[in-house]
Amino acid sequence: MKKYAYNEITTKQFIFFIYKTQIGVGILTMPRTLGEAAGTDAWISILFGYVIALAASCLIILIMSKHPEDTLYDLLPRYFGKWIGNGLSLIFILYCAIAAGLAILSSVFIERMWIVPDSSAFLLIVLFMIPVYTVTRNGLRVLGRYAEFVYLGTVWMYPLLLFSLKESHWLNLLPIAKDGWVPIVSAVKLTVLPFLGFEMAFILYPFLQNKKAAYKGIIIANSISLAVYLLIEILASIFFSPTEVTEYFWPTLILLKRIELPFIERFEIVFLSFYFLVLSMTVIPYLFTAVFGTSQLMGKQDHRVHLRWYTGIFLLIAFFYNPSYTSLDRLLTAWGKYGIFFAYAFPVCLWGYIAVFQWFKRRRFP
Amino acid sequence: MKKWLPAALSFLLLLPLTACGKQNYLERTNIVLGIAIDRTDKDQLLVIDNQVLFSTALKEKSITSSTKAPSVRAARENLNAMSRGSVTGSKLQVLLLGKRLLQEKDVMPLIDVVFRDAKNATNARVIAVDDSIEEIMSFMPRDKTHLSVYLSDLVDNAYDKRSIARTEIKQFHYQYFEEGITPAITQLKKSKNEIIVTGTALLNNKATYIVSLDRKESVLLQALQENVESASVPYTIPVAGKGQVSIDLRSKQKVKTSFVRGKFRFDIQMKISASLLERTFTMNAEKQVDEITKMVQAQLLHDARALVKKLQDHHVDPVGFGLHARAFEYSHWKKVQDHWPDAFADADVHLTLDVEMKGLGAVK
Incomplete structure (x- = not known):
């Protein structure tokens, strides 16, 4: 019997769900972090990061396709036994829960920095949580539709960045690989955070209507993200000087400051306000994965109870803990590190384990 | 009941978020449109703010107040102490820098506040003032336009004809941090009854004043920066013994970069299309x-070469030859990137120029 049949999502929803999870806070700081590591050659690092992300995504689909009706939370106990399997699930849940929390905190931090410096962070978090809650409490199908909506509602934003072409220095891109390949390769690890989000396929796969399209879907999702990242990285490289770009915390927003209309001077405010739709679509998938996971572990169908618990606990923490820029940055870096493990190393290990497991099984029961 | 509860809750939460907590009456806000900074004798800054007021009771909409303080932000506090409403600098249009300050100090750390506070718009024009900033800031435009608006219009208009460099604060930031280019900003001064733009002030990489270009040199500088592709720019050419010829020019160029015998070499091929005015x-x-074409060509070539020589003599590179050096001769650039203007002063610049007379006007 199809366990998740009532909540199927289409291939398009699958694509936008993953793509929108990938695009998040990272995009605002990316030109700086990559610029520090690889200078104007960072766009090559992004290409490398893309290939690695693609390999990991395909591996995830490969693992999931062995048991097409299972989410990760069903799969782990199947291979590792109840205790270890559920333990591993719990770690994954914790990772997603922390990721969701961090995404909220950094969204609100940027909002306060750029738009409403005098408003209380806690109130903004509460306001942000209301729509997040109302979306997340629904099933995956609604979430998929929301992803589509966010995509359509924000697709106009990226071409706007082309305004900065007015002051471009294309020469900045030359020569390619100016300091050799070492900085480029070392910057690849920084592209991990921007591409994080494809691990959602662990949860999404069994909900997918047309499972044959899973590979196609995840490749398209990664490719759209790649296009957005390349656009921004190249624009930032030709707009800023290589040293200047590292001077700004949020170079992407400075790019937008360039846009000046006769009736609006700080266009980045309009952009950021709409960008909150995109940011919410980073929070919601992780949040859903976390609360969906705990509900599965406890054997409950309805994840709303746990969502309420999460929201309550998170708000309680947010009330007392208001991170500074440095601690937030440190947390985000840590997230990137754990992200490497969960999105890249974990699928490889899992796949290896499953291969060995099946080989043993075949030997024992020929 | 269940439906109403979230709505009511959201409403309650929205209430403290609206502007009720901290009003900002436009009538009471002093909006700073122009700031002028110079150096005083006692190692302090003289900061003059030009503000606009929106109070209906006032006849004078524009007020200028000056204060001495160790930093721009400290000066703002002083001004705040004098003002009945809040002082906001986020609508800044012009930033004037006294020549004395430019000669003696690195200005970038002084205007740090403009970049650090995300509220600020960074499109104010950066202007070097030839003499005292007090005279400029006390100037009253004859048509009663607000001084800062007047100044920014002046700059924009002159830039339309490319007779100055027009540098916004964020471009200044770029030019300051880019090793391959040195900053160039508008320069103006007060003559008897008028403020006039005199050309371009060239600074070095530490934002210290080096030398000025007049309006004609500025046109050629803009041409070398490939800024005269879409604008048509008037240029006058004296003809010995006869008078003068004025042309409207557009220019394009190709730059070839090489490294020959321990020196950078730039081969610049300018293509100028002109029409007789x-x-x-x-x-x-x-x-x-x-x-005529030959005459124009000879004179333009002479002027352009003189300009390049002037730049090299003074160790400044406002054109951005450094970008070419980095793009095409990276290994050699790497060695000199920290003192690029000196390397540029050493470089061979070969300039050739080709004029095409596109139009002669309506009469023979």
């Missing part, structure tokens, strides 16, 4: 078009 002596423009 005025001649102050009799000649048949139709028949003598080749002659």
